[in-house]
Amino acid sequence: MKTAALFAGLAAATLVGTAGFASDLFDRIEAGRYQAILGDCSACHTRPGGKPFAGGEPLETPFGRLVPSNITPDPETGIGRWSYEDFRSALKRGIGKDGKRLYPAMPYPAYSSMSDSDIADLWAYFQKVEPVSNRVVSNQLPFPFSIRTVMAGWNLLNFSPKEFQSDPAKSAEWNRGAYLVNGAGHCGTCHTPRSLTGADKGGEFLRGGNLQDWFAPSLTGDPHKGIGAWSKDDVVAYLKTGANRFDIASGPMAEAVAQSTSKWADSDLQAVATYLKDVKSDGTAAPKPVAADEQAMVSGKAVYFDRCSACHVSSGQGQPSLFPTLAKAPLVNSTDPSSLIRVVLAGSQAVGTAAKPTTPAMPSFAWNLDDAAVANVLTYVRNSWGNAAPAVTPGQVKDMRASLRK
Amino acid sequence: MPLRPQSRRQFLSSTGMLLLAASMPASAAEHSGTLPWRPFAALPPDPLPGGRWYVFTPEEARTVEAIVDRIVPSDDLSIGGKEAGCASFIDRQLAGSYGTSDRLYMQGPFMPGLPTQGYQGSAAPAARYRDGLAALNKHSRDKLGGKAFFELAPAEQDQVLKDFEAGKVEYKASAGFFNLVLQNTMEGFFADPIYGGNKDMAGWKFIGFPGARYDYRDYVTAHNKPFPLPPLSIGGRPEWKTGSR
Numbered sequence: 001m002k003t004a005a006l007f008a009g010l011a012a013a014t015l016v017g018t019a020g021f022a023s024d025l026f027d028r029i030e031a032g033r034y035q036a037i038l039g040d041c042s043a044c045h046t047r048p049g050g051k052p053f054a055g056g057e058p059l060e061t062p063f064g065r066l067v068p069s070n071i072t073p074d075p076e077t078g079i080g081r082w083s084y085e086d087f088r089s090a091l092k093r094g095i096g097k098d099g100k101r102l103y104p105a106m107p108y109p110a111y112s113s114m115s116d117s118d119i120a121d122l123w124a125y126f127q128k129v130e131p132v133s134n135r136v137v138s139n140q141l142p143f144p145f146s147i148r149t150v151m152a153g154w155n156l157l158n159f160s161p162k163e164f165q166s167d168p169a170k171s172a173e174w175n176r177g178a179y180l181v182n183g184a185g186h187c188g189t190c191h192t193p194r195s196l197t198g199a200d201k202g203g204e205f206l207r208g209g210n211l212q213d214w215f216a217p218s219l220t221g222d223p224h225k226g227i228g229a230w231s232k233d234d235v236v237a238y239l240k241t242g243a244n245r246f247d248i249a250s251g252p253m254a255e256a257v258a259q260s261t262s263k264w265a266d267s268d269l270q271a272v273a274t275y276l277k278d279v280k281s282d283g284t285a286a287p288k289p290v291a292a293d294e295q296a297m298v299s300g301k302a303v304y305f306d307r308c309s310a311c312h313v314s315s316g317q318g319q320p321s322l323f324p325t326l327a328k329a330p331l332v333n334s335t336d337p338s339s340l341i342r343v344v345l346a347g348s349q350a351v352g353t354a355a356k357p358t359t360p361a362m363p364s365f366a367w368n369l370d371d372a373a374v375a376n377v378l379t380y381v382r383n384s385w386g387n388a389a390p391a392v393t394p395g396q397v398k399d400m401r402a403s404l405r406k
Numbered sequence: 407m408p409l410r411p412q413s414r415r416q417f418l419s420s421t422g423m424l425l426l427a428a429s430m431p432a433s434a435a436e437h438s439g440t441l442p443w444r445p446f447a448a449l450p451p452d453p454l455p456g457g458r459w460y461v462f463t464p465e466e467a468r469t470v471e472a473i474v475d476r477i478v479p480s481d482d483l484s485i486g487g488k489e490a491g492c493a494s495f496i497d498r499q500l501a502g503s504y505g506t507s508d509r510l511y512m513q514g515p516f517m518p519g520l521p522t523q524g525y526q527g528s529a530a531p532a533a534r535y536r537d538g539l540a541a542l543n544k545h546s547r548d549k550l551g552g553k554a555f556f557e558l559a560p561a562e563q564d565q566v567l568k569d570f571e572a573g574k575v576e577y578k579a580s581a582g583f584f585n586l587v588l589q590n591t592m593e594g595f596f597a598d599p600i601y602g603g604n605k606d607m608a609g610w611k612f613i614g615f616p617g618a619r620y621d622y623r624d625y626v627t628a629h630n631k632p633f634p635l636p637p638l639s640i641g642g643r644p645e646w647k648t649g650s651r
Contacts, residue, residue, distance in 0.1 A: 302645040306638050310621035346445035359440045367450040373646050404445070 025124065032125025035118050038184035038268070039111065040260035044068040054078075054132035059105050060212060062198060064141035066105050074131035087123050088116070093161050094151065101151040103141070104159070109200065110186035113164040118184070158199035170278075177275025180268055181206075185260075190216035190252065206279050208334055213403055214251050215338040217330040222281030224388070225333045235273035239264065242351035243321045246329065248360070251339060254351035262353045286333070289388035290379060296391055300380025303373050307365065308381070316385040322360045327385035337378055337392045341400045344374050371397040451640060453600050456494055460501035461532055465554065466539045470496060470587070472556035473542075476563050477591045484612040485605065492594030495603030496535075499590065505532035525582050531590075538583030542566065545575050600641045610637040617643075 036042070044056045045068045056068035072078040079087065079097075086097040094108040095101055102108060114122075139146055164183060166175040181187045192200040193209045208218040208225065218226035227235065230246065237244040239261035242254065249257045261269065290297055305314065312318050316327035326332050331339055342348075347364035369377070371394035382389035454460060459467050470493040480486030487493075503509045507530035519526035529537070546555040546566055555566060569575050570584040594603030596610070598618060604610065610617050617637035625633055636643060 299646055299648070302643065305621075305635065306619070306643065306646075309624075314624050347443075347447065348445075349440075349443040352440040357440075359443070361441070361443050364446045364448045366446055367448050368640075368642070373642070376646070 028121050028124040029128050030125075031118075032121035032123065034265075035114075035122040035184060036125055037260055037263045038180065039114075039122070039186065040256060041071070043255055043259055044106075045071050051130070051132045051134070053126070053129055054134040055136035058140070061103075061105055061141075063145045066103055067136050067138050067140060068106075069138045070132065070134050070136050071126060072129050072132045072134075073127050074133050077133050077135045078131060079126070080131060084120070084123050087126070088119050091119055091122075094155060094159065101148040101155075103139075103145075103148075103151060104154065104198065107186040107189045109159050110183055110189060112159075112161045113179070113183040115164065115179075154197060154199070158195070158197060171274070173271045173274045174278065176268065177271035177273070180272055181275055185272070187219065190214075191219050204282070206276075207282055208336065210336055210338055211252075213338055213342055213400065215331070215334055215336040215340075216253070217334050217339075218281065219276050220279045220281040221277065222330075224286040224328075225330055225335070226281050227276065227330055228281070229328065230277075232270070232273040232277055235276055236266070236269045239269050239272065240266070240353075241355035242353045243356050245320050246325045247331075248321060248324050248350040248356075250343070250348040250350045250362075254349065257351045258353060262351075262355075286388050287390065289383040290391050292384075296376045296379045297383060299373070300376035300378070301384075303369065303377035304380050307369070308377065311362075316381070316387075321356055322358070326381050326387070328387060332382055333387050333389050335390060337382070337389070337396065338400065340378050340381070341374060341392065341397050342404065344369065344378065345397070345401055346404055366401065371395075371401070451598075451600055453602065454498045454501060456491070456498075456602050459494075460497050461505060461535070462493075462497050462500075465543070465556075466535070467493060467497065468556040469539050469543060469554065470535075472558075472563060473567065473587055474591045474594065476560065476567060477588060478595050479560075485608050487591055487595060490595055490605045490608050491599075491603045492591050495594030495597060495601055496587075496590045498602045499593075500532040500535060506530050525586070527582075531586065534583060534586060538586070541575065541583070542570065545569070598641075599639045607637040607639060607643070 042052060044059065045053045047054070047056050050056075051072070053071045055070040058065050058067045070078040073080040075081050082097050090096040090102060090106075091108055091111040091114060093112065094104065094106070139148065144150055164179050167178070170178075188200050188206055188209075190211050191206045191209055193204050193207060194200065194211075206219040207222075209216050220226040221228045223229060230238075230244070234244040234246065238247060238249065239257060242249045242257045242262065264272075292298075311323040312326050313323075316325065318325040343362055345364065345366040347362045349359055349361040352359035365374070374397040375392040375394045378392040381387065382392070462470060471488045474487030474490075474492035474496075476487075478484070478487035478490065478492065480489060484490075499505060512528065512530070514528060516526060516528045525534075543554045546553060546558060550558055550562055550566070555563060558566065567584065594601075595608075596613075596615075597603050599605060599607055607617060609615075614632075615637060616633055616635060618640050619635070619638050622633075625631075636645065
């Protein structure tokens with residue numbers, strides 16, 4: 001009698017358990033899909049126009065070429081033979097299946113602070129991704145960087161796996177924002193300056209970084225080089241639609257907005273804004289602007305009025321949602337002018353999102369402006385209307401031209 | 407106006423054409439999502455470099471220089487057509503598709519047109535210059551003591567040109583040739599300097615044309631004041647380098 005009752009009870013529990021498991025699994029896969037969006041996995045692991053997660057475009061790092069791997073569940077060429085532990089270890093410690101060390105172009109230093117439950121969700125999702133047979137030779141680095149165990153030393157120097165520590169003194173929203181910015185969102189991968197070994201400079205978190213000839217500006221509250229003038233709503237609008245009253249995303253941030261942040265939950269964007277508005281700047285004062293009567297400024301002004309003012313307006317105000325404001329813009333006031341030189345030479349297309357589908361583009365001026373003219377017009381832009389930043393030299397323009405034409 | 411009622415046959419045949427057209431594979435590029443874009447995309451003008459003659463022989467070049475300097479003589483208002491580079495402009499244009507009429511329908515039939523329709527013959531501009539310049543110098547040598555056109559005094563040159571314009575020259579396309587040179591000289595004097603004429607934007611400074619500019623919003627409300635900026639070429643202006651406004 002007792003046994004029968006036990007069996008009946010077990011059977012019932014199993015039934016309930018199975019049903020619960022099925023819907024639970026669906027929820028976990030969906031949650032994992034969202035984690036993949038937060039982490040923007042496809043930015044690197046999907047080739048433009050290619051099968052999702054089947055391997056991406058080569059990354060040209062300062063150390064050599066790396067090709068993002070196939071992370072579909074294909075057993076031969078993807079991660080089909082990986083266990084959950086292998087997957088977790090790759091994200092948490094930068095060590096994949098069979099102890100194979102990842103290169104930190106894969107932002108595991110950021111992903112290491114993702115929670116186990118979020119990683120488990122992501123794992124559930126990646127097991128349901130369509131398996132694609134596509135062999136990727138990830139490691140195309142030159143010696144000695146081609147030796148993966150070199151990364152053990154790198155990790156020793158630059159990386160300690162860390163769990164996200166919430167700050168009880170801050171609000172739940174702030175902590176959610178901190179978790180997203182530091183973890184899955186891996187904002188610091190571009191926006192934090194790198195050391196000589198290619199690691200984040202921990203003490204300079206989100207103060208602006210240079211990656212692949214783009215400079216990602218400071219996200220701190222710096223009123224001159226950062227987003228001190230942006231309200232929370234400005235931050236949310238930028239991440240959700242690609243544009244706010246000051247700026248419109250282009251370059252690598254256009255991809256980040258299109259594929260990732262525009263698909264984040266509004267509550268998560270609010271949390272990110274709350275956190276970012278609280279990130280402290282380095283506190284350095286703005287430099288003195290280059291004097292308006294210097295030759296470079298006067299020449300640059302002539303170029304600006306002839307080639308730039310039709311869109312960016314003679315006062316540098318631009319047009320909301322179409323042409324970025326140049327006056328008091330973080331990127332314009334940044335010490336590193338790489339992104340500015342780059343967009344003047346090559347042009348740039350702004351992001352298109354469901355909310356802002358226009359994709360206005362800046363034309364290329366490489367054919368029309370010589371190195372001195374590009375340098376002068378940027379020196380003028382960087383030192384007018386309240387802006388102040390070091391003058392751009394023709395040599396910097398020459399180097400960027402050569403680098404982009406490679 | 408009332409529409410003419412369509413017959414059943416017309417309706418069926420037009421519908422059939424429509425269906426046929428719709429079922430054919432589209433040959434135009436199709437885009438979805440965001441607009442296509444690539445870095446360094448530009449279609450800059452690709453003018454021939456100066457410093458040499460492409461089409462004209464030395465004698466032809468000297469002849470054209472003499473003509474353009476009579477059509478736009480140098481005076482206290484502006485430099486002349488020769489110094490402005492009009493002959494070089496014409497030479498470079500003749501070296502391109504304009505000279506060969508490559509981009510025009512040139513298969514005939516060639517019918518006499520109305521005067522307002524311009525030249526209707528089968529010769530392309532490069533050939534018309536060759537014939538026209540030869541006729542000009544022949545006329546000049548025959549009538550004015552064996553001198554080529556460019557060797558004549560300015561008043562004599564004017565007289566030869568007037569004879570050409572009036573069709574008094576024994577040359578079948580003479581009237582058309584004068585109008586051709588007149589048109590091309592004006593083009594050379596006022597076209598963007600990157601094409602070889604309008605040296606230092608002299609033609610634009612002469613008439614107060616601001617050049618290849620596209621933004622006047624700061625000035626549209628400044629009534630009765632001269633536009634303050636100097637003219638601008640596609641290739642830029644000297645102030646980009648010298649720094650003076």
